[in-house]
Amino acid sequence: MNSCWKPTIGSRNSSTESQRQRRTSVHLIGGRLFLWNGAAGTARSRPVRRFRSPDLFPSTPIDRMSTSPADLSEQEQRRREERTELEDRGVDPYPYAWEVDARAEEILDTFDDEKHQPADGEAGSYEVSIAGRIVGLRVMGGSAFFDLRDESGTIQVYVRSQDLGEEFYEEVFTELFDIGDVVGIEGFAFRTGMGEVTVRAADDFQLLAKSLRPPPPVKEETEDGDVVERHYEVTDKEFRYRQRYVDLFVNPDTRDIFRRRATLLSTMRDFLDDRGYLEVETPVLQPVYGGASARPFKTHHNALDMPLYLRIADELYLKRLLVGGLEGVYEIGKDFRNEGLSRFHNPEFTMMECYVAYKDYRWMMDTTEDLLRTVTTALHDEPTLTFEGHEIDMGGSWTRVPFFDAIEDATGFDLYQEDADRVHDVAANELGLAEDVDSDMDLGELLDEVFSETVEPTLIQPTFVTDYPVELSPLAKKHREKDGLVERFELVVAGREIANAFSELNDPQDQRERFEQQARQRAAEVDADVDPADLIDEDYLRALEYGMPPAAGLGIGIDRLTMLLTGQDSIRDVILFPLLRPEQS
RNA sequence: GACCUCGUAGCUCAGCUUGGCAGAGCAACGGACUUUUAAUCCGUGAGUCGCAGGUUCGAAUCCUGCCGGGGUCACCA
Secondary structure: OOOOOOOOOOOOOHHHHHHHHHHHHHHHHOOOHHHOOOOHHHHOOOOOOOOOOHHHOOOOOHHHHOOOHHHOOHHHHHHHHHHHHHHHOOOOOOOOOOOOOOOHHHHHHHOOHHHHOOOOOOOOOOEEEEEEEEEEEEEEOOEEEEEEEOOOOEEEEEEEHHHHOHHHHHHHHHHHOOOOOEEEEEEEEEEOOOOOEEEEEEEEEEEEEOOOOOOOOOOOOOOOOOOOOOOOOOOOHHHHHHOHHHHHHHOHHHHHHHHHHHHHHHHHHHHHHHOOOEEOOOOOEEOOOOOOOOOOOEEEEOOOOEEEEEOOOOHHHHHHHHHOOOOEEEEEEEEEOOOOOEOOEOOEEEEEEEEEEOOOHHHHHHHHHHHHHHHHHHHHOOOEEEEOOEEEEOOOOOEEEEHHHHHHHHHOOOOOOOOHHHHHHHHHHHOOOOOOOOOOOOHHHHHHHHHHHHOHHHOOOOEEEEOOEHHHOOOEOEOOOOOOEEOEEEEEEOOEEEEEEEEEOOOHHHHHHHHHHHHHHHHHHHOOOOOHHHHOOHHHHHHHHHOOOOEEEEEEEHHHHHHHHHOOOOHHHOOOOOOOOOOOO
């Protein structure tokens, strides 16, 4: 999981010495709390943290940066008072480090009753030093249990007045610690009478970060027997997106989604690296945007005094690299499209694009099968997944169906080589799409609409839809056999478009004509003042004129793939910090 | 941008139809409790009923407008 972190049970690092000394001092001085965390001399003399001068940020009123007591809830005020009280007692509420040598999940997995369970009244042999956040505190007189949550999971901690000194226990722990505080524990693992593996804070118990803001209370009543229990869980979607940091420590499922997203990415990288493709990084800031038909974000470079656009696709720069003689390249990065928000669209999203010289789209279909089967297996241990109740089999080779055949199969109408008027007529009058089409849509838009409405939702098992109309694909190479089509495929799974690929157009003359066509449309649609010539990427055409080898290219939307592989129905659930409307106070 | 829907304690919500003292559970706070499991038991505090205006003797409740959240559509290769 986290390769940086290696548990070292049984051979504990000698750098825990400072912790041992502090712990010794607890026993030596009994209840002398001001020495309890070894920070007595420094806590008071620590410089008081101050807010920056308001002059530095004249537009930000100081009273919005500090928080006046009147704005705070009772609970927030109390926690601030506790923090002050801790400092007065010489307890640093924000100390510097803690030597961790075990994690919750690992202790729960490796605890062995025969080897580790201590005899009554004795110390256990499974010694650990752990850290995490307190959730679910249960105090019972002179002892207490709480749940400690670290990145791996949650483990119960047992605290006794006898172990830690009465004064610490009574006056610091039970009075000044809260749910939400981050703490460090040194002690040993044991199994309680109720059967739960628990760490007893026998040796040390320190505050590592005082929480001034209560975590959301989420113990919801389960009304009847079949309701799933959700005790420490926040279900309010907006809250989860806006305060993802809380979502992550409260909802283990959320962390799991992002772990799986990371596994997906690393598996994909390994797959591409193993085949010898070079991972590259191309510009996000571009003087001319292209590679897709979306509207861009516009920005400005001050020193050069020039407009720049955030890229809407990586494609045109990656193909320049093929001209440069790199024979297999890929990039995983953010694209930006200035469009609306929905559960399928976030304005910035992650795209993997891969280009391989001397290959065509047929080869790319095979490779896509391999890639996605590998990724699916990495996440599910087998090449199958369940999405919205559908069992989806990513194994074997997948159905390949030409675009117009798919439409004909779904609607009974063969629209190949029909003109826009005819397609509009069929869509509006025969297919019940009158509300989705209108008469000034061009042929490409009409066909796309028909396909999206009638075919896409029906394709549940992985399906390559091939041979798109040229109007929809200005960067794809003309079909070697079929007039008016290009060698392109989209992969549809569970009714969603997962991948897009083509035999890459490398004829500079053909490319120029298609750019000109596209530029005229775009200038007319987006902004009448724009000169179509400014929308053409002349440098890309110059590159093609030097000669780009035949190549296959593939694009996969990582966010949507993650949705599919983690069973999420909103893109916001697979993006850590999705764009939201600004928060209103 | 259009339509639907919601806004009451820190959180989840009831109360609104039929106007009459602002409610519950959880959380918080005080107390009891040294192997608990959403700990339990006793007690306490907590509200600009989103905002503004109107109707009324009286508005959380009825009316109008606005603000904010969510959803659907539109835009979107």
